[in-house]
Structure formats: structure tokens, C-alpha cells
Amino acid sequence: MNKIKEKIEAAGSILLIGHVNPDGDTVGAGLSLLLGLEKKYPEKRIDFVLQDKVPTNISFLKGCEKIKGVEESLGEIYELVIFVDSATIDRVGKAKDLVGEAFKINIDHHISNSNYGDINIVRDISSTSELMYSILEILDIEITLEMGEAIYLGIVNDTGNFAHSNVSENTFKVASKLMKIGVNNNKIVNDFFKTKSLERMRVLGKALSEMVFIENKKMMYFYLPYEYLEKNNIDRDDTEGVVEELINYAGSEVSLFLRGEPNGKIKGSLRSKHDVDVNKIAGIFGGGGHIKASGFTSELSANEIIKKVVENL
Ligand SMILES: [Mn+2]
CATH class of the missing domain: 3.90.1640.10 (inorganic pyrophosphatase (n-terminal core))
Structure with missing residues (x-):
């Protein structure tokens, strides 16, 4: 130093x-x-x-x-x-x-x-x-x-x-x-x-009501397509915090939030509550970060990404 x-x-x-x-x-x-x-x-x-x-x-x-x-x-x-x-x-x-x-x-x-x-x-x-x-x-x-x-x-x-x-x-x-x-x-x-925009509160509401739980993998996920962001005038900042909310469910060990990007790619965020190493999982898609919080960007479809994540859990 x-x-x-x-x-x-x-x-x-x-x-x-x-x-x-x-x-x-x-x-x-x-x-x-x-x-x-x-x-x-x-x-x-x-x-x-x-x-x-x-x-x-x-x-x-x-x-x-x-x-x-x-x-x-x-x-x-x-x-x-x-x-x-x-x-x-x-x-x-x-x-x-x-x-x-x-x-x-x-x-x-x-x-x-x-x-x-x-x-x-x-x-x-x-x-x-x-x-x-x-x-x-x-x-x-x-x-x-x-x-x-x-x-x-x-x-x-x-x-x-x-x-x-x-x-x-x-x-x-x-x-x-x-x-x-x-x-x-x-x-x-x-x-x-405590300064969230109305759009951000609405996105969170949508995520919490439409999220999907995969019981045998203890994974909660939510996918927000780019078309939705565009149509509703939602900034990328407005989706901050969604992945953290998904892991709040008592049964969740891992959460995955996928967001469509303007260039057709998908941005993924992962969180882990206890032992799952999500840095490793993000690494499969060329991303990374921390053991309990990681991210990546992928050209795969949302379904393909979810399938791959589930296979590696
Ligand atoms: Mn940092």
C-alpha cells in the first residue's frame, strides 16, 4: 500500500x-x-x-x-x-x-x-x-x-x-x-x-407478485423483459434491490433476477443466503463478484439462463 x-x-x-x-x-x-x-x-x-x-x-x-x-x-x-x-x-x-x-x-x-x-x-x-x-x-x-x-x-x-x-x-x-x-x-x-421512485416501487410490486419459486433448488427468480421496461418508462436504476427482495422469502437460498437490456442481452443478478457460491454460478456466464452477491450479462434467452443456473445448483 x-x-x-x-x-x-x-x-x-x-x-x-x-x-x-x-x-x-x-x-x-x-x-x-x-x-x-x-x-x-x-x-x-x-x-x-x-x-x-x-x-x-x-x-x-x-x-x-x-x-x-x-x-x-x-x-x-x-x-x-x-x-x-x-x-x-x-x-x-x-x-x-x-x-x-x-x-x-x-x-x-x-x-x-x-x-x-x-x-x-x-x-x-x-x-x-x-x-x-x-x-x-x-x-x-x-x-x-x-x-x-x-x-x-x-x-x-x-x-x-x-x-x-x-x-x-x-x-x-x-x-x-x-x-x-x-x-x-x-x-x-x-x-x-427512502427516496425510491414510483416506478421502482411498482417494479418491486410486480416482482413480488410474479416471482417464481423452484422448490427443489430453493431458488426464487423473476424475469423482467426489456419491452416492459420500455413501455413503462422504467430506468435500470428502478430495478435495483429486486434481487435482494427475492431472497427475503423464508424458503429461498438463492435468488435470481433477470432484466432485459436494450441490446437484446440479459443482465442477471444472483444472491445467496447461506452456503451457495453464486460467484461460481455467475462465472458460468462470464460474470462474477462475491460469494453471496454476483452478476453477469448473457446472450442466452431467459429460459436458457434459468435452466443453466438450476442445473448448477
Ligand atoms: Mn463495491
Whole structure:
């Protein structure tokens, strides 16, 4: 980790990038690092670029307005690129075009991470945001309230508000230190979770009333075709959280949510309650993530995907 400090100090221009369809963790980790680096190294040019827009339930974080799109930064040359929360280099989408010949640091917590960086800081920990807290300490960067709120939201995002198996003693320690500098737990949780759109509530209702349970595999699944999304003006953000709801059923050990994409492919999300390794199952389709939470994209039909998943359970 000390090598990161040397690299940052030596670089005149630094690019931070997170994954497509940004979530609270990629934004939280990237934003806290951006704010910290800007404060410590005002002479350096530092950009945080994301291919896609930050969802509204995250964009209330102070500093979010500094996040740039890929077009705004095209043509810029960076000496150092720091990837956050991205298991593969392709997860950053079009932002990959900005990397060029730069030295690459990969900061992540996905066990499926392909170690594509020149330096890889990949830890099995709740969130990249939790990891970023330690990195900022190593960089001797003081954590301000704005940075703390970003990190806190990232942790809340990836732990399902401190409910998942990835929560450790350190997760609570970090959360506690963040509260000590003034982070308001209840405010972050309310602004992040209790701000759902009507479309999102309706999609959840549809999922809960039409989901299918496969008794002998203890799997609950739901497929939402693209035609439905288009016809009802539903954003991809509106389908967040469906897969977590499907596993809430007492009988569910595994949940699968499939969503049609505009390009005809299907995006799959998997969750596991106890022992099933869904990172392995996502791997069959070229995806991955964590043992209890994984995802993939496939060209197969929904029926073929469901069949394959069931065969491998
Ligand atoms: Mn994450």
C-alpha cells in the first residue's frame, strides 16, 4: 500500500474511475479519494470520471457535482489512473478510453478481480469504501465530513445497511469513526434508501407478485423483459434491490433476477443466503463478484439462463 503513496506523489495528473451504472460504493470510494487528493495536492490535476450518471439517491453527496463524464475528459493525458470498485478493466466502460499508457492502480474488494493493475489492492472486505478509509489513512489524508459521508454511504450500499455477511468488526470500527467526525447515520440512510421512485416501487410490486419459486433448488427468480421496461418508462436504476427482495422469502437460498437490456442481452443478478457460491454460478456466464452477491450479462434467452443456473445448483 505504501507504493501507492509514492506513485501519487510522483504523478502530476491523476484520473480516478469507477464502474458503469455507478452505485454508492464506487461513487463513495472515488469521491472520498478525489476530495482527499484535491485537498492534499492542490497543484495536481485530478479528475474522477464515470461513464454513467450518478443516481439521484447518491448525488446528494457533497462533491458529486465534480464527477465528470467521459466526453469532458477525452483528449486529456493522465500519468496515473486509479480504478475503484471495478473487478475488470472493462467494468469502467468507455472511461477505459482515457487510460492510455498511464500507470494503473486497482483498488477493489471483488474476489473475482482480475488484478489488471500495475499495483493491485484487492481485499476481501465489505466495500471498496471501507478499504478506501484505510488507504486515506496511509496517504496521511485527513478525512473531512464530506469524505466521511461518501465512505459511509458506500459501506451502507454494499452491506445492505450493515446486514450482509461481509460486515466485519472493522466495518463497524470505520462506521464508528465516521460518526465521530459528524456523519449522520439516519440522514444518510434516509436519503439513500427512502427516496425510491414510483416506478421502482411498482417494479418491486410486480416482482413480488410474479416471482417464481423452484422448490427443489430453493431458488426464487423473476424475469423482467426489456419491452416492459420500455413501455413503462422504467430506468435500470428502478430495478435495483429486486434481487435482494427475492431472497427475503423464508424458503429461498438463492435468488435470481433477470432484466432485459436494450441490446437484446440479459443482465442477471444472483444472491445467496447461506452456503451457495453464486460467484461460481455467475462465472458460468462470464460474470462474477462475491460469494453471496454476483452478476453477469448473457446472450442466452431467459429460459436458457434459468435452466443453466438450476442445473448448477
Ligand atoms: Mn463495491
